[in-house]
Amino acid sequence: MKDLTINPAIPITLPEMFEGRHLINGAWQSSASGETFERRSPSHGHVVSRSALGGEAEAEAAIAAARTAFDSGIWSRASGKDRATVLLKVADLIEQNVDRIAVIETLESGKPISQSKGEVGGAADLWRYAASLARSTHGDSHNTLGADMMGLVLKEPIGVVSIITPWNFPFWILSQKLPFALAAGCTAVVKPSEMTPSTTLMLGELLIEAGLPAGVCNIVLGYGQPVGGTLSSHEAVDMVSFTGSTTVGKTISKTASDTLKKVALELGGKNPQVIFPDANLDSAADAVVFGVYFNVGQCCNSSSRIIVHEDIAQAFADKVIALSRKVKFGDPLDPSTQVGAIVTPEHNAKIDSYVKEARSAGATIALGGDPLNVEGLGNQFYQPTIITNVQPDMPIARDEVFGPVLSVLTFKTLDEAIEIMNDSALGLSAGVWSENVHTCLDFARRAQAGTVWTNTWMDGFPEVAFGGYKQSGQGREIGQYGFEEFFEVKSVVMRIGDSRAPWVPQD
Numbered sequence: 158m159k160d161l162t163i164n165p166a167i168p169i170t171l172p173e174m175f176e177g178r179h180l181i182n183g184a185w186q187s188s189a190s191g192e193t194f195e196r197r198s199p200s201h202g203h204v205v206s207r208s209a210l211g212g213e214a215e216a217e218a219a220i221a222a223a224r225t226a227f228d229s230g231i232w233s234r235a236s237g238k239d240r241a242t243v244l245l246k247v248a249d250l251i252e253q254n255v256d257r258i259a260v261i262e263t264l265e266s267g268k269p270i271s272q273s274k275g276e277v278g279g280a281a282d283l284w285r286y287a288a289s290l291a292r293s294t295h296g297d298s299h300n301t302l303g304a305d306m307m308g309l310v311l312k313e314p315i316g317v318v319s320i321i322t323p324w325n326f327p328f329w330i331l332s333q334k335l336p337f338a339l340a341a342g343c344t345a346v347v348k349p350s351e352m353t354p355s356t357t358l359m360l361g362e363l364l365i366e367a368g369l370p371a372g373v374c375n376i377v378l379g380y381g382q383p384v385g386g387t388l389s390s391h392e393a394v395d396m397v398s399f400t401g402s403t404t405v406g407k408t409i410s411k412t413a414s415d416t417l418k419k420v421a422l423e424l425g426g427k428n429p430q431v432i433f434p435d436a437n438l439d440s441a442a443d444a445v446v447f448g449v450y451f452n453v454g455q456c457c458n459s460s461s462r463i464i465v466h467e468d469i470a471q472a473f474a475d476k477v478i479a480l481s482r483k484v485k486f487g488d489p490l491d492p493s494t495q496v497g498a499i500v501t502p503e504h505n506a507k508i509d510s511y512v513k514e515a516r517s518a519g520a521t522i523a524l525g526g527d528p529l530n531v532e533g534l535g536n537q538f539y540q541p542t543i544i545t546n547v548q549p550d551m552p553i554a555r556d557e558v559f560g561p562v563l564s565v566l567t568f569k570t571l572d573e574a575i576e577i578m579n580d581s582a583l584g585l586s587a588g589v590w591s592e593n594v595h596t597c598l599d600f601a602r603r604a605q606a607g608t609v610w611t612n613t614w615m616d617g618f619p620e621v622a623f624g625g626y627k628q629s630g631q632g633r634e635i636g637q638y639g640f641e642e643f644f645e646v647k648s649v650v651m652r653i654g655d656s657r658a659p660w661v662p663q664d
Contacts, residue, residue: 161525161540164487164494166533171201175261177208177354179215179378180361182222183371189214194379196352199267199537200489200498206265206355211379216346216387219375223317223344224393226372233314233342237292244288244336246367248281251360258359260490262328265353267498267537268452269489277356280332283635286619287336290640294341305656309649314342315419316395318643319388321409322357323401324350324500325455330423331357333623333634334398335374341643346375346394348385352500354378381405392416396643399423400457403557403583403628421632421642423624425557426457426585429578430614431568431600432465432473436590437612442476444588444614445563450484450496450541451615454561455504457629458586458608458615462547462554462564464574470567474545477563478524481541486561487531496561498537508539508560515553515564521546523565549577557583571596579605584626588614607633 178185192210197203209215227233232240251258259273266273299308318338322331327349338345349357361376377384389397389412396419399409403424413420430448432441448460465473489497499505505528512526525540539560547554547564554564568574578587587606589597597611607625610616617623622636633639 160482161529162483162485163529163531164485164491165531166201166488167491169490171203171264172260174204175206175355175358177206177358177378179209179211179219180358180374180376181215181219182226182375183365186215188212194351196265196354198264199500200534201264202535205261208351208354208358208378211377211384213383213387215377215379216348216384217391219346219377220317220319220388220391220393222372222375223346226370227314227317227344231370232339232344232373235342237294240291240340240342241288243367243369244284244291244340247336247360247363247369248284248288250363250366251281251284252278254359254363258328258356261355261359262353263489263497265355266324266327267489267500269491269494269497271492271494272452276326276329280329283329283332283619284336286635287340287640290337290637291340296646305653307651307653309651311647311649312644313647315643315645316343317393318343318345319391319394319397320345320347321385321388321397321399321401322347322349324352325452325457327353328356328360330400331360333639334400335360337635337640338398338643339369339373341640343396343643344373346377346388348377348379348388351378351380385409386412389413390415394418396421398632398642406630419642421634422630423457423632423634424585424628424630425583426459426625426629427462427555427557427581427583428458428460428586428588428606430460430463430588430590431574431578432463432469433589433591433593433596434466434469435592437592438469438473438476440612441590442473442480444590445477446480446484448588448614449563450481450561453496453499453539455500455559457557459559460588460614461558461562462566464566464568464577466574467567467569470565474523474543474565477565478543481524481543484541486529486538486541488534496541498534499539499560502537504559505537505539508558508562511553511556511558511560512542512544512562515544515547515551518548518551519546520544520548520551520553520564525561549580555581571599575600575603579603582628585629586610586625
């Protein structure tokens with residue numbers, strides 16, 4: 158560990174414990190049972206928040222509020238201008254509250270404060286883009302069906318949407334879903350992860366301040382069962398939007414199938430960056446280091462495996478190792494920290510088990526490979542870890558480890574690289590590094606992934622859809638395609654004048 162860059166704990170006054178309650182029909186409520194649950198900071202060890210523990214009763218009350226609000230038309234039939242006005246106010250309020258929200262996000266999740274500020278502040282752009290879509294929604298007209306006929310295709314909000322979000326990007330991922338659902342005219346019930354509930358509640362405060370009508374967005378706190386199960390199965394819910402693990406996504410699909418409600422899933426990834434000899438290797442190495450350590454690797458878009466041409470494999474791995482030693486791991490509240498804490502001790506142990514299994518299978522631990530103790534904060538951290546001599550059939554090369562662990566594989570030809578890349582049940586994102594545009598285009602067309610980056614990694618924009626192939630999910634988020642997920646399409650066929658010939662013979 159002596160050759161790593163570690164930031165010890167800095168002296169700082171921590172905020173008071175956040176007290177969280179459900180938001181149901183515009184009012185903050187405790188649970189009927191009076192039960193609560195606590196979230197202890199993975200980095201600092203203290204209790205960050207105490208929240209009301211919801212159950213079936215709270216979930217059903219929130220669904221009923223959303224259903225009533227939707228059916229009343231107070232939001233679903235509001236003008237695009239009125240919806241956009243509220244969403245734009247929310248965006249402004251987010252920017253005014255970045256520091257307050259980011260501190261709680263860092264303490265609950267363990268991510269660096271600089272990344273929390275970027276996530277929260279950047280989310281305002283998602284709300285503004287969704288506001289622009291609220292005013293530009295339109296269907297189609299068909300004026301070529303004959304002199305006496307006209308056809309219209311209308312887009313109508315799908316209804317009540319259950320939104321279930323994960324712990325790794327609680328504010329950002331909610332902002333990839335909720336403003337687009339609201340822009341479409343839907344109402345919502347949100348269940349944040351029990352590990353990071355508080356920033357969702359802070360957003361709820363901003364929704365109220367911005368003037369969102371009561372019942373349009375409701376928040377229920379608690380665990381997957383019974384809260385998430387109720388939100389996925391209830392007949393009054395029209396759609397479920399979930400981000401999380403592939404395993405849980407499959408369960409939600411099965412649960413939702415009983416009522417045939419729409420399901421949108423953004424699930425796991427085992428995302429490769431493929432490095433060709435003609436690439437800008439310095440830029441590629443920096444992007445690989447960013448891709449694997451951003452948010453401690455606890456990111457569905459983490460580039461947790463690289464596939465490097467055998468002619469440059471050793472030299473490129475050496476570049477990545479050298480850069481990894483300079484990455485600042487440690488206290489998430491230190492503004493210079495780039496990599497923070499692992500979300501739970503259990504997840505830390507899971508990461509470590511994958512690394513130890515890879516070593517036993519014959520892979521080489523070129524850097525790291527163990528939990529990390531940070532002075533003044535404890536050992537809920539993991540060393541930057543690079544594993545070489547990895548074979549494509551090893552679990553470390555195929556499973557989503559969700560930690561700061563990079564697997565290095567090699568290839569000889571483009572066809573072999575694509576075969577290794579696509580030989581996976583997951584297909585969220587992929588990247589290619591080459592100065593040859595033909596190589597990049599060929600790769601992009603053949604990659605079985607929802608996003609392909611060329612000579613960059615993890616650049617994203619509200620306008621560009623996001624989602625996965627295969628078991629990385631179904632449906633899309635953000636952009637026009639993500640917005641379309643929240644609509645039903647209705648055809649209206651109109652006869653002009655009394656031109657219809659009778660079907661029943663006339664006397």
